[in-house]
Amino acid sequence: MTTALSRVYQHAGAPTLPRVVDCVLSGQHELRVTIRSGANLGASLREALARYPHGGGVGRICAGTARGLRYHMLVTTADEKRPFGYGAPVDEAREVDLIGGAITIGCTADGAPLLHCHAGFSDPAGGLHGGHLILDHTWAGEEPVVVRLCLFAHGGYVTREDAETHFNLLHPVAGEPS
Numbered sequence: 206m207t208t209a210l211s212r213v214y215q216h217a218g219a220p221t222l223p224r225v226v227d228c229v230l231s232g233q234h235e236l237r238v239t240i241r242s243g244a245n246l247g248a249s250l251r252e253a254l255a256r257y258p259h260g261g262g263v264g265r266i267c268a269g270t271a272r273g274l275r276y277h278m279l280v281t282t283a284d285e286k287r288p289f290g291y292g293a294p295v296d297e298a299r300e301v302d303l304i305g306g307a308i309t310i311g312c313t314a315d316g317a318p319l320l321h322c323h324a325g326f327s328d329p330a331g332g333l334h335g336g337h338l339i340l341d342h343t344w345a346g347e348e349p350v351v352v353r354l355c356l357f358a359h360g361g362y363v364t365r366e367d368a369e370t371h372f373n374l375l376h377p378v379a380g381e382p383s
Contacts, residue, residue: 242347243344261361262357266352275339291337310356319375361378
């Protein structure tokens with residue numbers, strides 16, 4: 206059932222239902238990271254992550270404010286192979302309240318580290334916004350940003366093209382930490 210608030214996206218690739226991709230991973234590190242006012246979120250998280258061997262992980266933005274942030278929202282495209290994609294970046298210079306965010310930690314196919322985040326926030330007038338938050342273009346505001354992380358000691362996420370969406374998605378993989 207589709208409501209006025211929901212949209213159905215039909216990708217160009219063959220549907221892959223049910224969309225269950227899983228892998229059993231063992232061992233984890235639980236972390237609480239507080240990012241000080243004025244610090245860049247992406248750089249601060251990478252610095253914290255560098256102290257722990259891991260193949261990936263997941264996290265949650267729990268509290269804080271941000272300013273100078275950049276995010277993208279999903280838009281339709283003219284490309285038949287990828288009818289949906291991230292739109293132009295939206296820059297928000299004002300101080301915003303972070304409502305929450307989900308972070309996935311992985312790596313690209315060539316091994317480069319990757320932080321992927323979807324987050325919601327409210328602007329000074331109370332308007333709600335959200336999308337794909339670019340952590341390397343976001344700075345902690347007046348209130349420090351608190352992030353909870355769970356790093357996988359064995360296994361993690363690696364990007365590869367998804368046959369249905371034609372997006373490079375993070376897929377779970379077993380393995381040793383990097």
